[in-house]
Amino acid sequence: MTNRKVKIYPRFERIWHWSQMVLIVALLVTGMGLNGLHGLFPFKVAVMIHIIAALALLALWVFATFWLFTTGTWRQFIPRFEGLLKVARFYAFGIFKGEEHPYTKVLWRKHNPLQVIAYFGLKILVFPAIWSTGILYLTYNFWESAPDSGFWLEIIANLHLLAAYVILAFIIIHFYLLTVGHGFLAHVRPMITGFDEVELTSEQENYLTENEPWRLVDEGGEKDG
């Protein structure tokens, strides 16, 4: 077993992550304005940004879903309970005592078990909640003749709002956890360069050296992805 810098976030995944971040921030800020929490933008501008960002995000998610399934990366996001308790215990106690993070990245698991559960929940519950309610909200005029449409609109709008708040809470925690372990930059850098420290078995290392050498950083220096 060796610890090597390996490219684990391919270019699409990084573009996905950062454009998703920009779009979600735009949606949160304009959405809060539309909800009446602030008046940073004229309402009309906020509506336009919100709709355009939402449509862009939906398109991005379509690509991302396709990518996840065609590349098999979806497996990375399936929760497993192995090591979960250790990670949970670390965040609840160990971290205060200065312990090392109990999880080491391996090639087929680039997230720790708690992270996987959080991302899985986001992908399977929160994001579908926000986009399904968002689409229904946006297309209200197509179903307004349905019985009690006004009542359902209010339900949908409030679910949309709640989902948005869950995402905001997620962002707070997501951002905070960047400060854990080797620090903020150590967490952000892989999502920019694509390379991170991963524990490789010798078979994996051999395979990569033979077949995908561009995914490995030479001992001498870094290679850009």
Place this chain on the structure above:
Amino acid sequence: MSYLIKTVNACIFLVLVSFPVAAVSETGAPATIPASPPAISTDSTADHSTFRELKQSFASGPDVTKACLSCHTEADDQVMHSIHYQWNYASQSGQQLGKSNVVNSFCGNVASNEARCTSCHAGYGWDDMAKAPSSSPEFVDCLVCHDRSGQYTKTATGAGHPPLDPVRPGTKTITGALAWPVDLSRSAQSVGMPGRDNCGNCHFYGGGGDNVKHGDLSSVLYAPSEAVDVHMASDGLNFTCQECHVSESHEWAGSRYDVAANDTEGTGLPGQRRQAATCESCHESDPHPLSLTGIKLNDHTNKVACQTCHIPTYARGGVATKTVWDWSTAGRLGPEGQPIAMHDYTQSDGQELHTYLSQKGDFDWGENVEPYYAFFDGAIEYTLPGEQIDPTQVVEINRISGAYNDPDSRIWPFKLMEGRQAYDSGLNRLAYSHVWGPTTETAFWTNFDWGEAIEAGMTAAGAEYSGEYGFVDTNMYWPITHMVAPASEALACAECHGSDGRLSELDGFYLPGSNPTSLAGLAGMAMVLATALGVAFHAAIRLLGRRRRKEVNHD
């Protein structure tokens, strides 16, 4: 040289016709004869000034009508069946409405005040509401709508007749101007399709003065700027009233009693004649351009009338409208028993408007007024004088019907007129009052006695009266549909989509942006706050731990 003389002559002629000419009434006080209104482009094939029938001196209005009818054989029949002549309207709600039937919160009622009120009747000599207007053809007033000389008018108290030579000193016209002798021959020869002045001379002065009644119909509309009315702007589209209020056989589209509040037909098929005065009949029901913003705005047209966004305020352009009329304080007289007047409202043009008159009570006025909004399906029911009222509540003079859940209802703007007016406190019904009648001993405006005035009004109307009266608060709603502003002046979204927006009085439906602290909103905020606190707490313990470990290492 002769060319120069011709030019000078032409100039003098132009000056003469285009400026008001001062005439002197018998007292010597000058009455100003209005100049001819701007010509309306016409495709008429007849020049009435060349007609032999009209080249004569007429002794009276009906004489002119006779001449008109000698060619326009069906016109009298058409006009006589119109609301302009009958003042009687069978509403879709089943009520008999029209000026001859309703009581409003302005001057109240026509019965017993005839010659004053019927000065704006589209006929001559209707001086008794107990009877239908005359069915003699010549009693239709053609000139009031078709005169294009600009100098036809009606005497303010003449039951529809024009002031003729010699004009009694002090006589006023329906617009409140000092009267001049009307030249009927000139009027008859000038006839054409109606201009804004023809309609406006009555409709702009409803309720006894400029813009008093409607709020969106004032003398400003004779020659409005684009900012006041994008359709009627004299330097813009320059619409006449009939451009929208299209007519067929002297009946006009557009009714305040049965409003076409939600026109889903749009423009109809090409070439299809539409008897409609709705915005949609020209602009379609999805009028905004096909852009993201346009689509979003079109999404509103099912629930929001065009007028709601496109008439941001009414009484624009410098003429105020009456917003409050309290009759109950009328009758207070000066130390010598003389009627008094107070002028405590300054209009934007500097004119002082009356806020108290012994004859009429207390008033309030408004300019650039934000409308009252309500869901409206177009149906209006009146509290007719025979109906029971509850005097402990504000009485709705006209009830506007509509609801959020009703697909035919949309949010409409209204002028809300707040009144306080006489009612029969024994029978709990709205009261008729006899206010005008300079020669009677009961008219309120000359005798200042409510008891007498109401009794006389009730008698004239043939209504049962208990003999007791009081005053009751009333609301009256006037749909706002004129004074459409340029698109750039339309309401911004946040005017409604906000915590304290224009629609904050309307409830029972979800309005995005109006309530960030809904249950879901509060739950979300609590969750985010808890998360932030949790994170802060976690971070604090980590920092403390780190510091302690450092100290331990140092030791």
